[in-house]
Structure formats: C-alpha cells, structure tokens
Amino acid sequence: MGSALATAHAQLATAAEILGYDEGLHRMLATPRREIHVAVPLRRDSGETVLFHGFRVQHNVSLGPGKGGLRYHPSVDVDEVRALAMWMTWKCAVVHLPYGGAKGGVAIDPRGYSLAELERVTRRYTSEIMPMIGPDTDIMAPDMGTDAQTMAWVMDTYSVNRGYTIPAVVTGKPLAIGGSLGRGTATSAGIVHVTKAALAESGVPLDEVSVAIQGFGKVGSHAAEIFAARGARVAAVSDQYGGIRADDGLDVPRLLEHVRRTGSVVDFPDADSVSNTELLALDVDVLVPAAIEGVLDETTAGDVKARWVVEGANGPTTAAGDALLAKNDVTVVPDVLANAGGVVVSYFEWVQANQTYWWTEQEIADKLEHRMTTAYAEVSALAKREGLSLRDAALVIGVKRVAEAHQIRGLYP
Numbered sequence: 581m582g583s584a585l586a587t588a589h590a591q592l593a594t595a596a597e598i599l600g601y602d603e604g605l606h607r608m609l610a611t612p613r614r615e616i617h618v619a620v621p622l623r624r625d626s627g628e629t630v631l632f633h634g635f636r637v638q639h640n641v642s643l644g645p646g647k648g649g650l651r652y653h654p655s656v657d658v659d660e661v662r663a664l665a666m667w668m669t670w671k672c673a674v675v676h677l678p679y680g681g682a683k684g685g686v687a688i689d690p691r692g693y694s695l696a697e698l699e700r701v702t703r704r705y706t707s708e709i710m711p712m713i714g715p716d717t718d719i720m721a722p723d724m725g726t727d728a729q730t731m732a733w734v735m736d737t738y739s740v741n742r743g744y745t746i747p748a749v750v751t752g753k754p755l756a757i758g759g760s761l762g763r764g765t766a767t768s769a770g771i772v773h774v775t776k777a778a779l780a781e782s783g784v785p786l787d788e789v790s791v792a793i794q795g796f797g798k799v800g801s802h803a804a805e806i807f808a809a810r811g812a813r814v815a816a817v818s819d820q821y822g823g824i825r826a827d828d829g830l831d832v833p834r835l836l837e838h839v840r841r842t843g844s845v846v847d848f849p850d851a852d853s854v855s856n857t858e859l860l861a862l863d864v865d866v867l868v869p870a871a872i873e874g875v876l877d878e879t880t881a882g883d884v885k886a887r888w889v890v891e892g893a894n895g896p897t898t899a900a901g902d903a904l905l906a907k908n909d910v911t912v913v914p915d916v917l918a919n920a921g922g923v924v925v926s927y928f929e930w931v932q933a934n935q936t937y938w939w940t941e942q943e944i945a946d947k948l949e950h951r952m953t954t955a956y957a958e959v960s961a962l963a964k965r966e967g968l969s970l971r972d973a974a975l976v977i978g979v980k981r982v983a984e985a986h987q988i989r990g991l992y993p
C-alpha cells in the first residue's frame with residue numbers, strides 16, 4: 581500500500597472509531613466505488629511511441645457526482661490516486677458541496693514533453709476514461725502538473741465526442757470557455773482565510789506572522805502573493821529544485837517575476853538558499869506545505885518550529901508526523917479543510933456553467949470567504965467540544981455527512 585493511502589486509511593480508521601462505526605460501514609467508506617486503469621500511448625514529436633499508465637478513481641458518489649483533480653507526475657500510481665480521491669470525498673463534505681470524491685492521474689513527468697505531446701496525452705487519456713466522466717457523474721479539475729489549458733483539452737475532447745459543448749465536465753478551465761473568475765487563486769485564498777481564522781483563536785493578527793511555504797506552483801505561489809499582500813512576512817519558499825529564505829521577508833512580486841523568467845525560485849537575489857528539508861524546520865510562525873504528500877513524517881515533523889501548520893498540499897503529514905506535531909503542540913489545519921478553497925470555487929464554476937450565468941469576482945471572493953470561515957468555525961467548535969485535533973474534527977464531520985447519506989439512501993438492492 582502506498583504511503584499516501586496508508587495515511588488516508590489511518591485517518592479514516594480514527595474517524596470511524598470516534599464515530600463508533602461498525603466494520604461493515606468502515607469498509608464501505610474505505611473502498612472506492614469505481615476505478616479505471618487505462619493505457620495512454622503517445623506518439624512523440626520524434627515519431628517514437630511511448631506508453632503511460634493513467635487512472636481515474638471515484639471514491640464515493642453518495643452526495644453527488646465525483647469531483648477531483650487530474651495529476652501529471654511520475655510517481656502517480658493507483659494507490660496514490662485512491663488516497664487523493666478519498667480525501668476529496670471528505671473535503672467536499674466538510675465544505676458542504678453536493679459532490680462525492682474522485683481523482684485522476686497519469687504517471688508522466690510533464691516537464692519532459694512538448695505542449696503538443698501533452699495535448700495528445702490529455703486527449704487520449706480523456707477518451708479512454710470517457711465512460712466514467714461527465715458533468716453529472718465525475719468532474720475534473722487541475723492538480724499537480726496540469727493547468728487550465730489541460731482542462732480546456734479535456735473539455736474539448738469530451739464535447740467533440742458528445743457532439744456539443746459541455747463546459748461543466750471540468751472546472752479550473754480558462755475564462756474564455758466558461759471558467760470562473762477567482763478559480764486560479766481560490767485554493768491559496770482559502771488557505772489564507774483559514775490561517776487567519778486559526779491565528780485569531782490565539783489573538784494573533786495575520787500581519788504579525790512569518791510564513792514558510794514549500795512548493796511554489798499554483799497553490800504555493802499564489803499563497804505567497806496573498807500572504808504578502810495581507811501583510812504577513814513570507815520568510816522562505818521552495819520548489820522541487822531547492823528553496824530560498826530571507827528572514828526579513830521575500831519581495832514576492834519580484835520573486836514571481838524571477839520564477840516566470842527562470843522557472844524556479846532558486847538563485848533569487850537577496851536571499852539565502854535553503855533545502856526543502858531545512859525549510860520545514862525554520863523558525864517561522866506558520867508553515868504551509870504546498871507541494872507533495874508525506875513530507876512531514878517521523879523524521880521531519882519533530883523538528884517543526886512553526887506553531888501552525890496549514891496544509892496546502894493533500895496529505896503532507898503522515899500519521900507518525902501528526903503524532904509528533906500534536907506532541908509538540910503544533911496546531912495543524914488539515915488539508916481537507918485548509919485547501920478546500922479550490923474545490924469550493926470549482927463548485928461555483930460548475931454552478932455558473934450549469935445555469936450559464938456568470939458572477940462577479942467580488943461575489944465569488946465573498947462566497948468563498950464565507951464558506952471557508954464557516955467550515956473552519958464548525959470544525960474548530962467540534963474540536964473544542966470533543967477535545968479533538970482539527971484534523972480529527974474535520975474528518976469526523978466529513979465522514980459523518982457521507983455515512984449519513986449512505987444510511988438515508990439505503991443499500992441497493
């Protein structure tokens with residue numbers, strides 16, 4: 581079993597125990613409803629043919645269509661996709677979305693392929709999984725290694741095969757074809773909303789904290805931008821090539837320009853270099869892991885000095901890492917709550933596409949903030965009432981909403 585799946589299963593087992601669920605219900609919640617494994621052959625620009633493996637997993641569809649990203653990363657395998665799909669189920673339930681959880685992935689390193697090759701991979705993968713996806717069955721969005729352009733290709737392939745334009749089959753698509761204002765920054769804006777709410781519980785204002793962010797992609801870079809714009813000091817950031825730190829705070833707009841030019845945060849002037857592991861242990865107030873799974877484990881979590889860990893990535897903390905953070909009184913705002921802003925605005929995008937009526941950016945920003953702060957308040961209230969961590973409280977809320985839907989709907993036949 582992959583480590584992300586082990587983490588997801590351990591978290592569910594804890595929630596099921598707190599909720600007093602029997603083995604049958606626990607097993608049903610632990611098992612994906614449907615999975616597909618597809619071969620994705622690619623004719624390279626050179627004429628050579630190579631083959632990739634692709635997956636789509638619908639973990640649960642009791643509350644509505646499956647919803648979840650599409651990941652392009654060399655380490656994608658079916659267990660990782662299963663874990664990510666399960667987290668989507670709980671996440672959608674925590675923020676009250678009428679969705680189940682799903683996820684897809686192709687085991688490919690997108691950096692090694694031309695745009696034309698990535699388009700062919702995306703179109704072939706989409707046509708292979710066509711029977712499983714649709715605006716009422718399973719809706720994709722960008723994740724690691726994919727972006728708005730990828731979603732445009734998915735939407736076009738699906739629509740061409742159906743014979744008419746179906747924007748609601750994906751979210752996170754470009755504005756020109758029915759994307760939503762605010763979707764590009766939604767996950768990061770949500771991270772900042774919940775960080776502010778968590779800090780407020782200790783009477784700490786956002787503009788007095790220092791932040792370190794691991795991962796400088798769609799989530800991490802916009803989080804840095806929004807934290808800095810709201811007055812927080814972004815003291816360190818990293819990507820897969822390495823990290824940089826400046827204890828007085830990085831100049832984030834200049835850093836974004838540097839990344840646009842060079843493709844990495846590395847070698848940014850006026851900053852010292854720091855490794856990805858060192859970044860996790862920096863003496864900052866808030867640590868935002870926003871890259872990959874499993875980085876806070878039994879070897880790294882004990883060194884964390886931040887008082888708050890806000891999980892931008894999915895599954896950045898293993899069960900052993902979680903125990904060490906709890907022992908050291910680090911407050912962890914869990915992924916299923918902290919990074920839910922992306923799927924919230926994906927939902928807004930889907931609603932807008934279904935009603936073909938678009939909202940203003942301000943409407944979307946206000947609705948997002950309301951959803952995130954309400955969800956944080958619900959999770960925090962349960963945590964306080966029952967003496968739970970924020971993670972256990974969020975999972976209990978998410979798992980219970982899904983289990984209730986199962987029970988009310990009944991078991992067919």
Ligand code: NAD
Pocket residue numbers: 722723724725726767794795796797798799800818819820821856870871872873892893894919920922923
């Ligand atoms: P992305 O591909 O845009 O960026 C990923 C970043 O992580 C890049 O900066 C990359 O260099 C860095 N990275 C990759 N491997 C690394 C490693 N081994 N060490 C350090 N850095 C590494 O992806 P993203 O969309 O920003 O997603 C990041 C995380 O956030 C993922 O866990 C994803 O599932 C999660 N997430 C994304 C969204 C979204 O809306 N995009 C929503 C919720 C959760």
